[in-house]
Amino acid sequence: MKHTVKTVENMTINKVAVIGAGVMGSAIAAHLANAGCQVLLLDQESADADNPSAFAVSALTRLQKQKPPALMHKRFLKKIRPGNLRDHCQDLGQCDWVIEAIIEDLSAKQALYDRIEPFLSENCWVSSNTSTLPVAKLIEGRSAQFCQNFLITHFFNPPRYMRLVELILPSHAQSEAVHVLSDFITRKLGKTIIPCQDRPGFIANRLGTFWLLTALQQSLAHQMNLEQVDYLLSKPFGIPKTGVFGLMDLVGLDLIPLVGQSLAKLLPTTDAYHQIYQCPPMIQKMIETGYTGRKGKGGFYRLQSIEGQKTKQVIDLQTGKYQNVSRQKPASLAIFKRRQSPQQNLRDFLTGPTADQGFCRDVIYPLLAYAANLVPEVSESPNDIDLAMRLGYGWEYGPFELIDMLGADWLCQQMAGQDISVPPLLQQAAEAGFYRFSAVPERQELRVDAQYHPVRQMDRQIDLSPRSGRKPVQKWPGGSLWDVGDDLACLTLENPHAALDQQSLTAIAASLEIVGQTYRGLIIHQTGPNFSVGANLGAALFMYNLGLTPDIADLIQAGQQMFLQLRHAPFPVIGAASGMALGGGCELLMHMDGIQAHSELYMGLVETGVGLVPAWGGCAALLERWAERQTAGLHPNGPIALSQKPFELIGMAQVSQSAWEAQDMGFLRPQDRISANRDHLIADAKQYALDLLAAGYQPPTDISVSLAGSSGAAALALYLGGLLQQGKITAHDHHIGTALAHILTGTSEDLDRSADHLQPIQLTQIREAEKDAFLQLLDHPATLARIEHMLATSKPLRN
Numbered sequence: 028m029k030h031t032v033k034t035v036e037n038m039t040i041n042k043v044a045v046i047g048a049g050v051m052g053s054a055i056a057a058h059l060a061n062a063g064c065q066v067l068l069l070d071q072e073s074a075d076a077d078n079p080s081a082f083a084v085s086a087l088t089r090l091q092k093q094k095p096p097a098l099m100h101k102r103f104l105k106k107i108r109p110g111n112l113r114d115h116c117q118d119l120g121q122c123d124w125v126i127e128a129i130i131e132d133l134s135a136k137q138a139l140y141d142r143i144e145p146f147l148s149e150n151c152w153v154s155s156n157t158s159t160l161p162v163a164k165l166i167e168g169r170s171a172q173f174c175q176n177f178l179i180t181h182f183f184n185p186p187r188y189m190r191l192v193e194l195i196l197p198s199h200a201q202s203e204a205v206h207v208l209s210d211f212i213t214r215k216l217g218k219t220i221i222p223c224q225d226r227p228g229f230i231a232n233r234l235g236t237f238w239l240l241t242a243l244q245q246s247l248a249h250q251m252n253l254e255q256v257d258y259l260l261s262k263p264f265g266i267p268k269t270g271v272f273g274l275m276d277l278v279g280l281d282l283i284p285l286v287g288q289s290l291a292k293l294l295p296t297t298d299a300y301h302q303i304y305q306c307p308p309m310i311q312k313m314i315e316t317g318y319t320g321r322k323g324k325g326g327f328y329r330l331q332s333i334e335g336q337k338t339k340q341v342i343d344l345q346t347g348k349y350q351n352v353s354r355q356k357p358a359s360l361a362i363f364k365r366r367q368s369p370q371q372n373l374r375d376f377l378t379g380p381t382a383d384q385g386f387c388r389d390v391i392y393p394l395l396a397y398a399a400n401l402v403p404e405v406s407e408s409p410n411d412i413d414l415a416m417r418l419g420y421g422w423e424y425g426p427f428e429l430i431d432m433l434g435a436d437w438l439c440q441q442m443a444g445q446d447i448s449v450p451p452l453l454q455q456a457a458e459a460g461f462y463r464f465s466a467v468p469e470r471q472e473l474r475v476d477a478q479y480h481p482v483r484q485m486d487r488q489i490d491l492s493p494r495s496g497r498k499p500v501q502k503w504p505g506g507s508l509w510d511v512g513d514d515l516a517c518l519t520l521e522n523p524h525a526a527l528d529q530q531s532l533t534a535i536a537a538s539l540e541i542v543g544q545t546y547r548g549l550i551i552h553q554t555g556p557n558f559s560v561g562a563n564l565g566a567a568l569f570m571y572n573l574g575l576t577p578d579i580a581d582l583i584q585a586g587q588q589m590f591l592q593l594r595h596a597p598f599p600v601i602g603a604a605s606g607m608a609l610g611g612g613c614e615l616l617m618h619m620d621g622i623q624a625h626s627e628l629y630m631g632l633v634e635t636g637v638g639l640v641p642a643w644g645g646c647a648a649l650l651e652r653w654a655e656r657q658t659a660g661l662h663p664n665g666p667i668a669l670s671q672k673p674f675e676l677i678g679m680a681q682v683s684q685s686a687w688e689a690q691d692m693g694f695l696r697p698q699d700r701i702s703a704n705r706d707h708l709i710a711d712a713k714q715y716a717l718d719l720l721a722a723g724y725q726p727p728t729d730i731s732v733s734l735a736g737s738s739g740a741a742a743l744a745l746y747l748g749g750l751l752q753q754g755k756i757t758a759h760d761h762h763i764g765t766a767l768a769h770i771l772t773g774t775s776e777d778l779d780r781s782a783d784h785l786q787p788i789q790l791t792q793i794r795e796a797e798k799d800a801f802l803q804l805l806d807h808p809a810t811l812a813r814i815e816h817m818l819a820t821s822k823p824l825r826n
């Protein structure tokens with residue numbers, strides 16, 4: 028084979044093959060399809076002569092049922108072609124990248140590389156998704172060409188949602204050529220790449236496995252109740268609520284001995300891992316009997332049908348018997364409710380006298396010591412280790428951030444008191460911690476040379492989180508305004524639980540004023556996971572219960588006016604949105620000139636779920652969007668067709684499962700833009716605003732729409748009556764649906780004149796109708812019951 032040098036010019040990534048159609052391979056294939064690639068999904072040839080590609084074919088069937096979905100849109104499925112290694116190796120020759128995701132077994136992986144190498148083109152990347160095996164072992168004895176094109180790209184489960192990819196290169200790799208692949212993974216697959224040393228388990232699994240196995244061993248030693256362990260080792264330390272045992276159920280108990288043994292084989296005997304590595308007989312027995320976690324009959328937890336009720340149970344590791352979960356949090360966690368600083372609460376918790384607190388000490392101190400000992404073996408950067416745990420395991424802060432929260436000097440003293448040998452790097456951090464800010468401000472990290480170094484900056488990331496150390500131009504209780512360069516400003520909404528209220532409106536109003544005087548455009552963003560879950564229902568209910576209905580009417584009026592002011596501002600306003608954008612959050616976005624959406628955007632007008640209708644201009648804005656689609660030939664013409672789609676979307680409180688779906692639903696306009704990488708959202712939104720300015724931005728003018736009037740209302744009434752008769756909706760659903768039908772057909776009682784399709788109606792009138800319907804519905808006991816239920820349980824009530 029000719030040995031060519033990879034260059035940016037001779038590399039593109041359009042066709043990708045994934046080999047191994049199991050849990051990871053099929054989901055990686057789906058995510059490549061999400062990014063627009065043509066994907067070939069291969070597995071072993073099946074014994075079924077009529078269907079030799081049965082493994083890959085059934086993986087595609089499973090993909091369509093997967094929850095949460097691996098595909099961002101069902102139309103992406105046809106980008107994946109199933110096949111098998113007997114018949115389709117030839118097709119590998121057209122691929123730009125081949126990803127191996129077969130069983131975690133070195134000899135099986137090496138045998139597969141033997142088999143595929145003759146078919147690969149000289150510019151094709153080959154990467155393994157191995158969780159533990161070093162790259163040097165995987166390519167032992169292979170040709171120079173193969174080695175030059177080989178690397179490890181370690182995706183996390185589920186690959187669509189977990190943002191980390193660990194990248195491990197052979198020692199002689201050409202890093203400038205890898206840049207093309209890294210760029211593709213970052214921009215198109217939306218991942219954050221962390222370069223790792225070629226060490227077993229790389230970063231996240233090396234530390235993550237140590238954490239899980241330490242917790243398992245200490246749970247046995249302390250005879251802990253596993254449900255209590257998951258409470259203790261989650262929220263207090265910023266770890267997702269699956270904790271330890273919930274997480275092992277999620278990834279599969281059968282992975283514990285596989286990954287555990289692989290690390291035990293590869294790590295030197297001096298590594299502290301060997302002191303905690305074990306797979307207790309009880310777990311072996313669970314795996315053998317099919318209790319492999321969520322994918323099996325159950326795991327540490329299981330769902331059991333008791334007297335017709337699905338009941339969650341947890342296993343007792345001493346007896347092997349299951350018992351119902353108590354849902355009682357350990358009393359020792361009450362410490363975190365005190366109004367002390369987070370540092371004081373954590374310190375007091377970890378030094379407390381109870382058995383639970385002793386257990387936590389025995390897990391957390393060894394974990395933090397192990398993390399400090401991993402520098403520079405797995406990475407010279409503590410920040411990369413923190414980032415890997417945040418993005419790969421969903422931790423809110425990584426081990427070094429946790430150490431800084433506790434105070435490194437304090438932790439050194441505690442460890443010494445517990446006879447834990449204090450790692451040298453931790454001792455160095457005792458003076459000033461792992462992180463500090465220079466005057467610039469620039470975030471710096473402590474490394475093993477005892478010097479502080481700037482942390483690695485990500486391309487296209489404009490970090491406005493508290494971690495960045497940046498200072499806003501202005502700060503209000505509802506948000507902060509930042510200068511993001513190019514004469515553009517960004518407002519970050521900062522209300523608790525991402526709910527919109529009077530304070531959010533005040534922050535928007537103040538931002539509009541400042542931007543009008545000093546900047547050329549505004550971006551509105553939320554640094555937390557969700558753009559906004561909607562208006563603050565708790566505050567609305569509180570006002571209602573105090574008899575302050577006029578104040579609620581004022582709040583709706585103020586919201587409508589504010590959103591219109593934003594819409595007609597003389598400069599472009601772009602929403603940079605990710606996660607949930609529900610109810611009022613969706614309405615806010617629909618009043619902007621453009622939306623730069625993260626591909627994970629869950630957008631919808633969900634007010635009917637709490638017995639209401641959108642009243643901050645949401646009905647009018649959605650009608651406008653569907654009228655535009657009609658003009659562009661994207662939706663059938665006619666007034667009934669115009670009302671019908673918004674009626675379905677609002678009436679059924681439909682929420683997009685991705686930005687691509689939001690585009691289909693009309694929440695995003697065709698010209699709105701999608702970013703695969705959440706970290707690029709603000710930079711991409713800036714570009715959107717700059718493009719609008721370059722095109723000579725003019726604020727939009729209010730349009731009027733032709734609505735169906737009474738004939739449309741009669742058609743929707745007939746439809747609603749049918750659903751009620753068939754028992755598909757409740758009487759209150761019918762009541763809300765009727766109010767919505769009147770708004771969307773222009774037949775609400777208080778309108779100056781009822782719409783008819785010959786005389787277009789101003790959207791201002793629709794907004795008035797929304798407000799009136801909202802206030803009438805709020806007075807209904809069934810609506811109040813829905814709101815109270817939602818606030819108490821976070822689930823809708825179908826009354």
Ligand code: NAD
Pocket residue numbers: 046047048049050051052070071082112128129130131132135139156157158159181182183184278
């Ligand atoms: P899996 O058991 O779900 O799937 C493996 C697939 O590979 C199966 O479809 C099997 O038929 C196929 N296969 C097995 N041997 C083969 C061979 N010799 N040739 C061709 N196909 C073969 O496994 P998985 O969980 O998807 O793991 C795949 C890889 O990804 C492993 O290296 C694993 O360590 C790694 N990984 C797994 C996870 C996870 O959470 N499951 C996370 C990150 C990385």
